[in-house]
Amino acid sequence: AQSVTQLGSHVSVSEGALVLLRCNYSSSVPPYLFWYVQYPNQGLQLLLKYTSAATLVKGINGFEAEFKKSETSFHLTKPSAHMSDAAEYFCAVIRSGGSYIPTFGRGTSLIVHP
């Protein structure tokens, strides 16, 4: 069954520093992968998605992610953190079988220090 593992429940960076949020997937077939962001007391918003068109995917707010099949990874990065990036980030994979159900990781809370 498809699943994702997010390494680190909390990541703390200084404003202006590189952001790296890790996600590894488990899938027997080429996966559809996503990153979502959740700001406090809100629903989830799509940051970016991988659907096999290109391995480097650019998203909103300066985020990007690279699909690496050899490492079964889909890590999220941003060159320079802003205070407004503080939020919960979720990696997700679509389950196989034709029903297109998203399965989510446990989330990583990004903390940005001034």
Add this chain to the structure above:
Amino acid sequence: DVKVTQSSRYLVKRTGEKVFLECVQDMDHENMFWYRQDPGLGLRLIYFSYDVKMKEKGDIPEGYSVSREKKERFSLILESASTNQTSMYLCASSWGQGASNTEAFFGQGTRLTVV
């Protein structure tokens, strides 16, 4: 823009009450989902529906039921609310067909407290 609307942002209910959480989407999506979100556990799928009157159990369906009488509306029902159902509930919808249309769109969430 796709809009998924959940009827309540905050709810407080008593143990044993029957609770209805409503969700409406305006993009004619086939798929609709109910998740619950708890700290450290991420999002867990309760039920999903891929068409009107069609529903499938997710990973944690116990204590819940759903109803989808119209394509745009998906209701989550707690038959007899218990304190361990205190959580954030998130509704989502998606086209569910084709690689470019697989992302889910989420409502704002309903924070339910059962006392």
